[in-house]
Amino acid sequence: MKKRILHIDSTDSTNSYIKQVASDGNELLVVAAESQSDGRGCGTNKWESEPGKNLTFSIRYTPKGIPAQQQFVISMQTAVAIHRAMGDFGIETSVKWPNDIYVGDRKLCGILIENRLFESIICETVIGIGLNVNQQKFVSDAPNPVSMRQILQHDCDKEDVLKRIIWHFTNIEDNILPVYKSLLYRKTGYHGYRDDKGFFEAEIADVAPNGMLTLRDRQGKTRQYAFKEVAFCI
Numbered sequence: 001m002k003k004r005i006l007h008i009d010s011t012d013s014t015n016s017y018i019k020q021v022a023s024d025g026n027e028l029l030v031v032a033a034e035s036q037s038d039g040r041g042c043g044t045n046k047w048e049s050e051p052g053k054n055l056t057f058s059i060r061y062t063p064k065g066i067p068a069q070q071q072f073v074i075s076m077q078t079a080v081a082i083h084r085a086m087g088d089f090g091i092e093t094s095v096k097w098p099n100d101i102y103v104g105d106r107k108l109c110g111i112l113i114e115n116r117l118f119e120s121i122i123c124e125t126v127i128g129i130g131l132n133v134n135q136q137k138f139v140s141d142a143p144n145p146v147s148m149r150q151i152l153q154h155d156c157d158k159e160d161v162l163k164r165i166i167w168h169f170t171n172i173e174d175n176i177l178p179v180y181k182s183l184l185y186r187k188t189g190y191h192g193y194r195d196d197k198g199f200f201e202a203e204i205a206d207v208a209p210n211g212m213l214t215l216r217d218r219q220g221k222t223r224q225y226a227f228k229e230v231a232f233c234i
Contacts, residue, residue: 001061003166005030010051012038014058015114015128025062025124028170032057032162048140054147055131055158059169066122071115072211075099076180078111078127081168083183088164091151096185097204097213098227101131105234106146108132129165133158144234181207185232190218192233195225199233 004027011017011033018031035051049056066073079099086093086101086108096102101109112128132147134155148156173179181187190201193215202215205222213225223230 001170002027003030003170004028005032005162005166008033010035010037012036013128014056015112015126018058018060018126021060023060028059028061028166030057030059030162030166048138048142048145049130049132050135053135054133055129055162055165057129057162059127059129059166060124062124063122068115068117068120068122069210071113071122071125072098072209073176074115074122074125074127075111075113075211076176077172078113078129078169080176080179080183081172082109082111082129082131082165084168085161085164086148089148089152089156089161091148093183094185094187095180095183096232097207098211100185102185103146103151106144107142108146108148108151131161131165133161177207177209193230194233195223195230 079095099111109131114126115122116124134149135147138145202217205216206214
């Protein structure tokens, strides 16, 4: 698959911008912005990014015959690619279900995926990525951000970081679920969670191919959750 990377100064959201860029559908298109005024996370969450310091970019491409019920594979592939790219810089990360990239208990990267369907097949996917690269101070109410600069104690070349992510993304293996599970944040031991019934402690029992998370509480009861149905207490 051919690749094209566009750099722009600013936009409201790279996910919104990239949908307006003409493409023949046979390429992997990347749009990276120096700043965005309305960067989004999941739901109503906002993404803080100091202009010029970080990577805020989107990837658009046509997956090969992925049914809608298997769309979580795109999330796994993206998270694993970023994990591996960070490893190239000596940064050890984990994946907080479903796809946040963490260093210890601090968030390094967020991912927002939007899929367009034709019948029951994904005909286009747009992956928005916000990666903290060279920002040193965070001023929003986000509880636990961290940047590559804070970890490594030196600035990183953003273009190099971007190209490494794209390389790993386009060279990912097919059977990604076991790899994804091996990278999970809090993959062992009991930790605090909160759902609509309140706080509880549990361990991760499994993640299904469709992305459903299964937790096992201290009483041995298993609980299954879709996205946004349970929160990690950090």
